Amino acid sequence: MRTALEPVVTPVAMGRIDRRAIDSGIVGYRLMLMAGAAIAASVLRHYGDAAGVDVLCGPGNNGGDGYVAAKMLQTSGMCAACYSLGDPVKLAGDAACARDDWGDEILSLEDYVPTDGRVVIDALFGAGLQRDVEGVAVRVIEAVNAFDIPVIAADLPSGLSGESGRVRGTALRASRTVTFAAPKPGHFLLPGRDLCGVLEIADIGIPSRCIEAETEGLWLNRPPLWRDALPRLAANSHKYTRGHLGVFSGGYRQTGAARLAAIAGLRVGAGLVTVLSPASANAANAAHLTTIMLRTIDGGADLDGLLEDMRFNSFVLGPGFGVGEKARDFAERILGAGRALVLDADGITSFAGYHDQLAEAAAKQDAILFITPHQGEFARLFPQIASNASRSKVEQARSAARETEAIVVYKGADTVVADPSGRAAICDNAPPWLATAGSGDTLAGLLGGLAAQGMPGFEAACAAAWLHGEAANRAGARLIAEDLANNLPAFSEFQEY
Numbered sequence: 001m002r003t004a005l006e007p008v009v010t011p012v013a014m015g016r017i018d019r020r021a022i023d024s025g026i027v028g029y030r031l032m033l034m035a036g037a038a039i040a041a042s043v044l045r046h047y048g049d050a051a052g053v054d055v056l057c058g059p060g061n062n063g064g065d066g067y068v069a070a071k072m073l074q075t076s077g078m079c080a081a082c083y084s085l086g087d088p089v090k091l092a093g094d095a096a097c098a099r100d101d102w103g104d105e106i107l108s109l110e111d112y113v114p115t116d117g118r119v120v121i122d123a124l125f126g127a128g129l130q131r132d133v134e135g136v137a138v139r140v141i142e143a144v145n146a147f148d149i150p151v152i153a154a155d156l157p158s159g160l161s162g163e164s165g166r167v168r169g170t171a172l173r174a175s176r177t178v179t180f181a182a183p184k185p186g187h188f189l190l191p192g193r194d195l196c197g198v199l200e201i202a203d204i205g206i207p208s209r210c211i212e213a214e215t216e217g218l219w220l221n222r223p224p225l226w227r228d229a230l231p232r233l234a235a236n237s238h239k240y241t242r243g244h245l246g247v248f249s250g251g252y253r254q255t256g257a258a259r260l261a262a263i264a265g266l267r268v269g270a271g272l273v274t275v276l277s278p279a280s281a282n283a284a285n286a287a288h289l290t291t292i293m294l295r296t297i298d299g300g301a302d303l304d305g306l307l308e309d310m311r312f313n314s315f316v317l318g319p320g321f322g323v324g325e326k327a328r329d330f331a332e333r334i335l336g337a338g339r340a341l342v343l344d345a346d347g348i349t350s351f352a353g354y355h356d357q358l359a360e361a362a363a364k365q366d367a368i369l370f371i372t373p374h375q376g377e378f379a380r381l382f383p384q385i386a387s388n389a390s391r392s393k394v395e396q397a398r399s400a401a402r403e404t405e406a407i408v409v410y411k412g413a414d415t416v417v418a419d420p421s422g423r424a425a426i427c428d429n430a431p432p433w434l435a436t437a438g439s440g441d442t443l444a445g446l447l448g449g450l451a452a453q454g455m456p457g458f459e460a461a462c463a464a465a466w467l468h469g470e471a472a473n474r475a476g477a478r479l480i481a482e483d484l485a486n487n488l489p490a491f492s493e494f495q496e497y
């Protein structure tokens, strides 16, 4: 069985999905019963021998899920207590039904005290969190966090924005989070991912057609998103049909980054890889290269000569290259010649303040531009987008992609890939030991190598980011960047993933 795509939906889109399901004849309260049942099942599965469960219920439907879970746990023999934020008489709609079905005492949240041996169900706020948490909710959230007891969050840990993964004032730290129908960006974007603990996605009976109808081009970055676009070898493939990647080297003291990128590009399948080096760095490069070729490129005229060879179809520019006019000039010549360019590191910083010039170059016929900024580089190239903290990392990456006609790989533990059409994917497979010198250079090389093989841009960027994380997982925690290329999985491994 081939696993399906995994859409990620914003809380606003989730509201539309709920409405579609209800309009198609599914009773809204039935969805809440299923949601509460999924939370109760998780408590029983993981904390079935707890002394009891304290359910913290908010003023909306998230609170409703809490009352349903409390009732089910009580029915199954577990001691359950409900605490309400605000007057439970004011609950409306499905949440009021859930309160009535609970039918037992409801205590005030003011009176809640964390107790050792008991489990907490956090049903204060979910998708409807609109502003910073305040008052008694803050006090309770901080008390629970300090007490270190198991917390199962309904939909989202309270205080976490499902849209951006950011904290609104304060947020609970959950052991597990049970969300419904589809995950939200805040489950994967930092710090949200850390606050959710283990994520469970419960099927509450919403038909997949309702989810698909509201999917807004955002997915979890997993092989089903790009495996069909991976380069495939034919019996008559030869090295030139697999593409020729050129990687620019820095000066003689900055050559290692280019070689890391070059070896990754070769290992991921480019037919040929050449390090393009200033004459001053040729000796350093030559001393370390075997399969990878070396060519001197000092100035624009050398590069124009090289670009006459159409077999050079993909380039990496930036790692160790140096910041300045030369990087801008080289990037513009490559894009002007209609090639794929991975602009990384110093290449990105060189365009700080020259962002329009980059967009103009990327719009050239046949050019494909990838930019792979980490947070600091992103802020340098897109200061206005980065300073708008109300927008999620996904929205920031999408804006950057639109503005520069580029495929943006906005790096970090929660790398986001976005293309100018608005498609985006969030990575969640990168281990923290990937934060090591040279790891970004390797990612640039992987991407350059996939682009050399003609893989479409968005898919190539998603595949490169996922393979990078997977290689790091396989290499293990003592990883150094040199290990990444040797730990790449074979494509055949997940073609049936």
Ligand SMILES: NC(=O)C1=CN([C@@H]2O[C@H](COP(=O)(O)OP(=O)(O)OC[C@H]3O[C@@H](n4cnc5c(N)ncnc54)[C@H](OP(=O)(O)O)[C@@H]3O)[C@@H](O)[C@H]2O)[C@@H](O)CC1
Pocket (backbone or CB within 6 Å): 015, 018, 028, 031, 032, 033, 035, 058, 059, 060, 061, 062, 063, 064, 065, 124, 125, 126, 127, 128, 129, 130, 131, 132, 133, 134, 154, 155, 156, 180, 204
């Ligand atoms: N829809 C469905 O079919 C299904 C939905 N389900 C569940 O519903 C949840 C969404 O429910 P929801 O939309 O009622 O929002 P919810 O998270 O309860 O919060 C809204 C309440 O909180 C209040 N409030 C907000 N921020 C606040 C703050 N900072 N400080 C204080 N108060 C604040 C806000 O007050 P207001 O802003 O109106 O003053 C309002 O009263 C979703 O996460 C899932 O668990 C499941 O049952 C499956 C079926």
Ligand SMILES: Nc1ncnc2c1ncn2[C@@H]1O[C@H](COP(=O)(O)OP(=O)(O)O)[C@@H](O)[C@H]1O
Pocket (backbone or CB within 6 Å): 345, 374, 411, 412, 413, 414, 415, 430, 431, 432, 433, 434, 435, 436, 437, 438, 439, 440, 441, 442, 443, 468
């Ligand atoms: N905490 C982390 N967890 C997972 N991946 C990380 C983490 N920190 C960084 N990374 C990844 O490691 C790479 C680092 O790239 P970069 O910052 O350019 O480093 P360098 O310039 O040293 O190569 C990026 O792919 C980034 O997504």
Ligand SMILES: [K+]
Pocket (backbone or CB within 6 Å): 062, 122, 123, 124, 125, 126, 153, 154, 155, 156, 157, 158
């Ligand atoms: K919650």
